[in-house]
Amino acid sequence: MAKMLKWNVLVVFVLILSLVISACSSNTASNKNPASTKDNNSSSEPAKLSVFIASRATDAMYSSETLIWKELGKRLNIEFQFITGDTKTMTEKFPVMVSSGEYPDIVSGKIRDFNKFGMQGAFIPLNEHIENAPNIQKYLMDDKDAKTQTLAIDGNIYSIPMLSAVRTSEGPLVRKDWLDRLGLQMPETIDDWYNVLKAFKDKDANGNGDATDEIPFSTIGTPDTFYLDFADAWGIDLNVDGRWFEENGKMVYSPIDPRAKEYLTTMNKWYSEGLIDKEMLSRQDKDYTAMIFNDKVGATTHWIGYVAGFNSRPEAQKIKGFNYQVTPPPVLNKGDKALTSRQQLITVPWAWGISATNKNLEATMKLFDYVYSDEGQILLNFGVEGDTYTKNADGLIQYTEKIAKNADGIAKALYRIGAQPLLGFRQDAQYEKASCASEDACKQLFNYVDNNYFRDPVPSLKYTDEDGERFNELSTQINTYVDEMMSKFIIGQEPLSKFDTFVSTVKSMQFDELEEIQAKAYENYKELLK
Incomplete structure (x- = not known):
């Protein structure tokens, strides 16, 4: 009997020991897959990224202590280094920076410049990397207009653009x-x-x-x-x-x-x-x-x-x-659908791209995708909850006095904290609403949106460098003449009986060449849509 008791005790002891070992093994395995990015970030060295970007407030140049950038750094475990100045200065520096061959990791600029210099090798194509960026995929690639307005003529995406929230113009x-x-x-x-x-x-x-x-x-x-x-x-x-x-x-x-x-x-x-x-x-x-x-x-x-x-x-x-x-856009006949061509494109010309020398691509794409997320959208539009904005029970955002009561206005206050930066993020309609002069002004601003008074956007045509230069040269000459003549027709300095002569003059200004460039670009546009 005593012998049997000892045996049972031994069995129980072995079972307990195996459970302990199993639990320890389980804990060790779970530690290899951190439960949250926050925990992982706190135990790893921050990624270091240099950023070429214009600061929107000339009296508050971006730094690691600028509220938005500080918060991005904290949330994504990134240490930012800035090359910055006012918008005019940085726009002038952009081509100089590209020609120098010494690129920061991230560059902010215009979509057209990324497409031009991206095809020359200064910026990397992002198409494949976007496949692992669900927010960019959803709001940029899955939107036909946004995508075609961003594509380069070679079919590549070289930058992530700012997306507008209000089409009203x-x-x-x-x-x-x-x-x-x-x-x-x-x-x-x-x-x-x-x-x-x-x-x-x-x-x-x-x-x-x-x-x-x-x-x-x-x-x-x-x-x-x-x-x-x-x-x-x-x-x-x-x-x-x-x-x-x-x-x-x-x-x-x-x-x-x-x-x-x-x-x-x-x-x-x-x-x-x-x-x-x-x-x-x-x-x-x-x-x-x-x-x-x-x-x-x-x-x-x-x-x-x-x-x-x-x-x-x-x-x-x-x-x-x-x-x-x-009022609604005017129509010719009662009952016609009121529509306007005057509207903001879904893409704002500003964007940011990744330079060919960027050695921290994973962290950069994580940043780009986070900024396109709902959480990133709120941060870049409004700042930090409790500091620069609050939410009511309905989720409506209101600025705190720090922003709303700023002596220089709401826009300037936001620029100083780094909100509404000139890079690839999604503007929020609530930003416009929170900035409206009054409830009535806000209602009017969104009237065209609420009633969908917009025609389909004009195709975003892409040109080769040679065609683009020629198109601009011919367009400048023709449009200068057209502007002058339309004004004269309106005020009666030229009679409308001369409209056909006006058309003939336009066509004599190498207009057939301009049409050929447009036809070629239009065919390329249709290919890019496939």
Whole structure:
């Protein structure tokens, strides 16, 4: 019996010992796969990355102590070293840096420069590396427009771009209180606009007893060309950055299209009848805003967020009922879908890429992908929760007084902490909302987004260096002539009967060569989409 007891004790002891050994082995195995990046980061040396980037606040150049960069370093276990300066300085230094052959690990710049110098070997293609970057894959590669706007002509991605959050750009706005005073509805069609502007001119719309002091329509004429936005009604864009558009399988140059003649004829009629500010083509912002806050201007086309913010300015409070409201893009016929070509592209020109000499590719791609994540998006747009922003129960972000009450404005405060940097991250719509001058201005800013008033973006064409240089050379000559003639047609210095002569002159300026370059680039664009 005693012998049996001893045997049982021995068996129990062996079992306990085996369990202990097994547990120790299990613990050892789990330690090879850290439970979190945070634990792993704290026990390893930080990756060191040099960054070439413009600081957005000239009085707060980026350093390892800049809030956003400090937080990125802490979260990703990276030690940053900066080569920085103001935007102008760094833009000028970019080609010098490339030609020197001495590259920082990470470089911030314009998409077009990464594509140009990437194909020359200065920056690495990122296509394969993006396959292991789920956030970049989702928001860049899986979005046709974002991807094609970033691709180089050789089909490679050489940089990760900034993605815009609000497509709203410019459009028409009208004094709603003037409409109400005259019993008019918001204009929709071009005919509606004509009737509204005529009423503003003839019927004492500002209610001061003088029916001759109103300027029905005005805007800034130089260097911007907001007055061209009414061409949306004809389905074309006459602004210099949007004159080529895709139609029926080819690229079309809008200023010589018959629809341009119809638009110019309408604008000439409005101008000749005194519905358009006689000084509009040379009108500067200072005089323009002075007229607005002297209660003279009934309607305008401009940056929507800018004019919508007028309602809350102190000068406006002195004018009873002052109320600018955005209208839909104009249409020709009642019931037509209101659409605009004037919109922000999904990609902002700024991006960042990885130089050919980067020796820490894994850490760099981890950084790039983190910045594209939801968590990284919040950090780069708003900063650190509890310090620069708070969230309410609905998840709505609000800036703390540190940002909202900054004497130099919200934007400057954000730039100083490193938010909204000029690199490849995703802008957040809440950033625009949190920065709005008022709830009304915010509602107007998002009106076009909420109603999806946007045409499909124009194809993002890619050119060889030779074709690109020739395209720019020919375009500059032709557009200079076109700008001059469109202005003359509007104000009547040239009769519309000479429009066909104008078209012939454009075509005589080696336009056929320009068309060939566009056709070639368009075919390449379609190949890149495959």
